[in-house]
Amino acid sequence: MAAVNSVTDSGAGCPAIILVEPQLGENIGMAARAMANFGLSELRLVAPRDGWPNPAAVAAAAGATALLDKAKVYPSTAAAVADLHCVLATSARSRGQMKRVLAPDAAMADLALRSRAGQGTGILFGRERTGLENDDISLCDALVTFPVDPAFASLNLAQAVLLVGYEWTRASRGLALPFEANPATPPASRASLIGLFEHLEAELEAAAFYPPDKKPVMARNMRDMFHRMGPTEQDVRTWRGAIRALAELRRTRKA
Amino acid sequence: MAAVNSVTDSGAGCPAIILVEPQLGENIGMAARAMANFGLSELRLVAPRDGWPNPAAVAAAAGATALLDKAKVYPSTAAAVADLHCVLATSARSRGQMKRVLAPDAAMADLALRSRAGQGTGILFGRERTGLENDDISLCDALVTFPVDPAFASLNLAQAVLLVGYEWTRASRGLALPFEANPATPPASRASLIGLFEHLEAELEAAAFYPPDKKPVMARNMRDMFHRMGPTEQDVRTWRGAIRALAELRRTRKA
Missing domain, CATH: 1.10.8 (Helicase, Ruva Protein; domain 3)
Structure with a gap:
């Protein structure tokens, strides 16, 4: 298990979570909360439908407001990824483009290595109803998808962000749990x-x-x-x- | 990667998700949706605050209503777990009881083995505000907790269910993704x-x-x-x- 990485801890060096044209402020807020649960701190918004800042996002963030305050807004996906070295696109379906398709654990293991090497990384999440467009996908190195039941494949935005954050924590910090078994008395000799x-x-x-x-x-x-x-x-x-x-x-x- | 397990596929043999005194119907519905995303089908409710059925749960389930229709309601946690052979309790903090503490992946790997051996298994999730009580915990074999950032540890109910479902899928079915890289043309010789x-x-x-x-x-x-x-x-x-x-x-x- 890797030692806790101070770069990751401060939030610098973690992948940017990039929401492309998110529609509901509530989803932006819940995504921010899911990011905070797993130590992700850099939120980027591409042309949010209802403008920015958005009070509905603050209400849904359950306290993760510092993250919303720091969020950066971009006019286009290309602008939002311009400073990054590796960009992944989340997708619930094959897109006809020849991209590698990664499970979340493999994807985050790759980003953790790149992050340790000083590369800027990011993950695109599409619009609630329609997902990412082909031109968004074309800006990315590979696709990330989730091992959902094909009969019920629709993950909401914050849930997709949560799974990415969970795997980022596992890849970058090991599986450090917030508490261990009660150590009050030692095991019997x-x-x-x-x-x-x-x-x-x-x-x-x-x-x-x-x-x-x-x-x-x-x-x-x-x-x-x-x-x-x-x-x-x-x-x-x-x-x-x-x-x-x-x-x-x-x-x-x-x- | 394990072959898809037909027992798991039918939903029989997967762990029961047991919500103890859930307060908001909306959270019950979102938990049902998260279960459906990862092929979990058995929902048990212990004394839901607002009674059952609950229209707010249906509205939030985004179509996972078959799962709500089949949900069973119990008067107590002890009644809800009576037919099971292994019960885990989710908890965000140490409970002072001498329980093993498992990460979600280790927990679901254990339940998948037990499930394949024909044992009934279940996972308890506590009330939204206060979690599980010590008497609930005492009915369980071990605790499951999530590797969250201790500075922002509050996962909502549906998110905790989602992470358990995700790890259940990984443990019981391998990481079968809903689609693979585009196979339209083969790699060059x-x-x-x-x-x-x-x-x-x-x-x-x-x-x-x-x-x-x-x-x-x-x-x-x-x-x-x-x-x-x-x-x-x-x-x-x-x-x-x-x-x-x-x-x-x-x-x-x-x-």
Whole structure:
């Protein structure tokens, strides 16, 4: 897993998300929110239908407004990609042009390498209803498409941006999760586990739990259950207390 | 890449998406749409706030209404998971419980294996504002969380469902894209390419293009450019025509 890349972290060096003639401000805002979820920070808009800035975008961005404030507006797709070195086009269908077709993970792995080499990269997303035009596609190095069910292939704009952002995070930063399993108590040492097993098995033997000759296999099976459980030191203490309590109860009842 | 799994295709055998006390019908509908995008078909609702059916869900589902019609409603999370063998809980934060924490790809790889073995599986998604409660989490085998930017970690419900669906598709069906690169003409054979190279180099030599002693290295560089281009048979014909046209023009101008 790659170390966190400081260039990526600051947002410089991540691919530009380029929305070509987006129609609804709400979709622009939701796309910005999806970008922010995965650390993408550069939004470019080509001739947004309802002008810019757009209050509907702000309302839908759920707080990702810094990203909207920084968005740049361009009159044409060619102008929006002029400073970039590699541009991909998202598309839900084959376009008749001889372009490589990449899945999102392969596409973002390629952009992450280029970004580390200092290249400017970007991804085009088309109009909500009609997608990208052939002249937009012609400006691009390759197509990106999503492994959707062909019977229900329509992803909305923000969802397409979300999947690209998710794969960008995986490609550029590894799969750093926001939290790990609770580290409050460490996993039990093998010695603690063996102590627990011997305690349990001695008490079960005293309780005549094992049928004749069955103890070895039954004990191994119960040890396997505990290993699958992956107990912590605290868990071992809890079980030893529970075994003591049950054994004590049994002795009291017999007395 | 795994062959398409007919069990998965029919929707039987995919994990149930279980929304616990969802508040807005719109979010239920958008979650259904995201499920349909990635071939998930079993939606379960635990005590939806506004009752069921819900017209707002239908409006937001963008056509994924069969999935809403089939949705089952349960009075409690325990009832919704009773028939399942493995249940995961999505969570944006550590919950203080000793649960394994899985990234979406690892989580769906595990569920795909269990599904192939005939186990019933499901994934819990919490209320929009407050997520899952500790008693919901306690019903689950492990947590799933997303590699979001901790500074902007809030994924909406449908987006979380979308990422789970995307990884389910990857794990259960491989990364089958809805279309491939345009296969209209096959890639050029090596013989066609060598014919093109020799034609081009002969004409460039006749045009005195190569400085003295530079032909071998310049020819290799140009051959490399064509190899990077990955031309088709049709592309080779186009280039040979262009070279003929330019060479003819040069001869005409000299005459």
